[in-house]
Amino acid sequence: MDVEVDGVVVDGILRGVEFAARKGEVHGIVGPNGSGKSTTLRCVYRALTPSGGAVRLDGRPLAAMSIRDTARQLAALTQDSQVEFDFTVAEVVAMGRLPHQSGFDRETARDREVCASALSRVDAAHLADRSFLSLSGGERQRVLIARALAQEPRVLVLDEPTNHLDINHQLAVLALVRGLGVTVLAVLHDLNLAAAYCDRIHVLDAGRVVASGTAEEVLTPEVLADVFRVRAHVVRHPVSGVPQLLFEHQEVLP
């Protein structure tokens, strides 16, 4: 499914963010703290209604779709996940089926199948009966990703999906979302992971997209100096050949 972010304005935060992702592409959104990355995503998953511009799925503006219809197409991993009650992992993942279920209750055999496979894809099948609140940060993150997968979305929006994950699971989760074949928009802090797993990268600074393109086009020493205020060297990954960054360490102040 195509996602179009068209001149999205949020007062005081976004000043006309613009980019488009085509079906099946993985797009990374990077930028310094406070540049508007999460706000952009919140406009896409409808936690926030932009004061200007529009977000469109396959050409259809979100504002013209019901929240439920949107949820059938688009799943998100958000940053708000303080949970007050003690759900089990299986129950949390089952919530992903909500937009597809009609009326009363009854999970179908297919609902259960989808949930079980979502859990095993994030390497969390063994956690199914555990209490969600008893999990570590990384385990929770994987379960929440499983919930998003259980939604069987055509667009997956991920706000810092690798947060709290150890390096093994960071790589596994990004490889997993790449392999889904759905359109992915992900805010990533690790520029090297973004370079390795994203088809295109958008660099946000002060509420605007200041660079868009492949890792090669975007992650240049100039952009890094301008936007992130760091000096960096671009090297090739010895195996995959994607550009990777080595940062110059700042001097330790006495």
Next chain:
Amino acid sequence: MTKRLCAGLTALLLLSVVCGVALGPVSVPFTDVVRFLKAAVVGDVIQAAEAGAYRIVWDIRLPRVLLAAVVGAGLSVVGVAIQAMVRNALADPYVLGISSGASVGATAVATMGLFASLGIYALSTAAFLSALIAMALVYLAARRGGLTPLRLVLTGTAMAYGFSAIAMLLVFQAPRGEAARAAMFWLLGSLGGVTWASLPAAAVTVVAGTVYLRTRAKQLNAMSMGDETATTLGVDVTRTRKTLFVVTAAMTGVLVAVSGAVGFVGLMLPHLVRLVVGADHRRVLTIAPLAGACFLIWVDVAARLLAAPEELPLGVITAALGVPCFVFLMRGRGYVFGGK
């Protein structure tokens, strides 16, 4: 497991009703209770000598026991819904200020004799009307900037202080000490003097409200995960919370009007039920009304018996029974609430 629990609790509820009718300052043998109830429902002959006992069973005890069941069920269900709606484990049906609002009307009647023309319904009517006013005020005050959980709780709590202050002022200004006592007794909850007439409105409200909330169980699950998450799961959070506010406030208003502000049930029963069946609202909202109904029937029995012929306020007993029970259960299992 939920099915078996459900069947067990239904059986317990029937048994509790019979016991609740049998027990009291004048106790009626169980066999007579069953016989009288059968006579009243399907028609049978009662000896003239038994007329007095029959009246106690049918006219005094049964409506009271049934209302206890209705109030217990209603408070438990409303407690569950409100805790999920404001995402706060410490919330109860009274957190939105509705009961304090009702207490203003009730104390005004008890101390100043307003609505005297309505006779014994004056208190309930005034309580319900002032609950409605409180509901409108809380809603209007919290609405600006979105009905977020925190705004609802803060507005409700702040308003509750205001309403309570007015109620207390009325109590202290009351010329007759007896009126103040009556007001206080009502505030702590009581089912004394209940007749059949009090039952239909409360029963219909609780049944309809419970059925509605039960159909929203999955939305409540999603909302427990946070507003943004609920939105991504297809729940229109703003609209759902508005509807939930109106439904729970209306239920609370009716319950408070018929029984006063019975404390602790709406806070504790939801947690007790979650301890047993987990957090999924589909199970919690099936079990909570049954458990709440049984619980309050026995609380009311205790209220009648412990200091007979005097009656104790229900709130005193719910707390006395509930607190140790709750602490015991919380220690026994690794029940987690409110994050870590």
